[in-house]
Amino acid sequence: MVSIMIKKLINSLKEYDSKADTEHRSKKLFGLAALYNTPNEIITAAADVAGKGYEKFDVYTPYPMHGMDDAMGMKSSKVGYVSFALGLTGMCLALLMIWWMSSVNYPNIIGGKPFFALPASIPITFEGTVLLTGIATVLGVLILFNQLPKINSPLNDTDFMKRVTSDKFGLVINADDEKFIDADVRKLFLSGGAFEVQEIYYRETNLGIKTPIFDGKFISIIFATAILTAIITYVTLNIVLYDVVPFDWMWNQAKINSQSKSDFFPNKAGMREPVNGTVARGFLPYEYKGMPDSSVKLLSNPLAVSRKVLERGQERFNIYCSPCHGYFGEGDGRMRDQFPKPPSLHNQKVLNWPDGNIFHVITNGQNVMPSYAEQVPVDDRWAIIHYIRALQRSKNASDEDLTKSK
């Protein structure tokens, strides 16, 4: 079965090959090609052709030949400039990326370093530079030398190409060279020792009747390859290698999970208990927990009022309180009709309350309002209270307030 398919494929390729050679050729001349026997002949021939002032010609040899660039009068390639420009671009983009990620989009303190620090960015900047330089060089070569959108040269599938890729040395002068005169070129070739001169004609596809890059088959093959690669990658990583270290997405880590057993500790409990008589930072127990309002003899607000504190309070209030209490504390939050409507925070009771009572409600909860002690740290609670006081004042402002604050 498979062998029959392969045979068919080979036959169709062969057919295509011979077709390409004969039928598809147009009447338009691409250039004249000469074949030489020895490397010395080709070097002198190339120097000759360059010396006569031809510009559109190229040399084809079975192996790289030192000294050919000089003989052909070639200037050093422009690819370097492309690489350089894109390398600099890569450098700037990488720096910009790190700066934006680490100090604008997701600022995170790592090891006490500034959000954006040059030493930490240099490795990535280096990678970015090298990456774009590499890509630029490859693309530069493909576009400048291989004239990328064109994927086929009239020289392909010719007798000439077969010879120069095995044992002969070839030179082609293009017909669109300004100095190109058929008879002159032939004479030049033969006097330089060429043993054969061939005419190379354009293929019809080369003449723009059909641009191969927009060929349906070509495009669908590219798409099919892309999809296949994606599927294979997905299957390998997510199914075949799913549970295999290190492809397991760090599901299994060499650490003790909470509430699990550990043989490391003598009592086999993975979790540690606090040392007797100590309290972890930020976990001070609340002494009026569960008690009624009246018993709360709390604390005045320890935070001084400042613009920063008020802004923090506003932000936290809008996040944690406004869904129920509304942005202005009037009890008209976005949760209305889905949750019991809370009373306005501007009622006489709250107005007269000492700050400690509001703190108590946030920390302890009140009837249907749950405790927010888990979500809102102590300092933020006091900041919110300052903000609530500001809201209350704004609702009950006197004329004096207006003149006082300018």
Added chain:
Amino acid sequence: MDYKKKPLPPIVGKAGFGLLGIGLVLIILAFAVNTQRAFFDYLWMYMFLVSVGVGSLALVALEYLVGATWSTPFRRISEFLSSLIPVLAILVIPLLFGMHDLFHWTHPETLQNDPILQSKAPYLNVNFFIIRVAIVFAVWLAFYFLFIRNSQRQDNTKDPALTRQSIKLSAVFAILFIITISITAVDWMMSLEYHWYSTMFGVYYFSGTLYVSFAVAAFCAVKLNENGYLSERLSNNHYYSFGAFMFAFNIFWAYIAFSQYMLIWYADIPEETFWVIMRMKGSWAYYSIGLVFVHFIIPFIILLPRSSKVRPGLLTKMAVWFVIAHFYDLYWLIMPTYFKEGFVFGWSELGFMMFAVGLIITVFRIRAAKVNLVPVGDPKLESGLNFHLN
């Protein structure tokens, strides 16, 4: 090949002797005025000469090891430069007498009160230090004599078996070179601040040795060839690899230097940072920033285009630049231990620099007077001369 041996012009000898003489006078004065400073300067000069001498021997070995042919016509230059090794074996002796001035860890009272030093003492003690110096020199001298003997014999015998033998030697030397150069760097320079440690320090110094060895070889190669001492068949294109390797080791140095710095910066632990902080104090801060530019950024930009690697005039200028940059780098590694407040450059430092350069020129001239400047019997010479860039 048709090689005619010509003696170097007398100006080379005069320049060498002149620098050597003035340098020597200044050195003696320096010791008379301030012995401790003179010993630090001496160490600085010594490390530079090790870079050039041992680094050049490494280049010779490298050529054999990788089968390079481009460098064969120039190999004698590196061989001559490596003749500094026997001289270094003598120059190191005064330095051993300066250990008390140089290394705080040699003081018994320091050892008594310093538990960190006590834990390092099995390695860091005067006797073992001197034994290491002796072993390191034994290795360098042995390989120096073997490589040079093989190479010079080949001039007459044209025996390819000698090349094969040198290839085997170079495989062994490659490993020993890395070990000995790391030991040298750690012993002579890292132990100046004996609390400090960096696992990259050996590589750091190694990158500098090849950096300067390629530069000095390039300088000699271009100057000799421009004046017709090598071969007419050598053209500008033959210099390309010198330029490329100078460029490459410039980047390699930057890579290593930065890696060392970044790890210290990131971990931010006092055992490591104090070494950097010493180099950020007072005028040392400017010096350190200068190092980045002098040693890396400026040569990087100049040597980046391909055309600058085949321009003889530019290459010799850059070679001089590299020599100065390596002096600059070694000064940065050594001197902050002595000049704690800020860097100082006076006639004493200048004297040691002149002595070093004078010594290199003199050694080169003496060797060049006796031996062919081109390894005429080397089987790889022909393909080296046929080197084509394109």
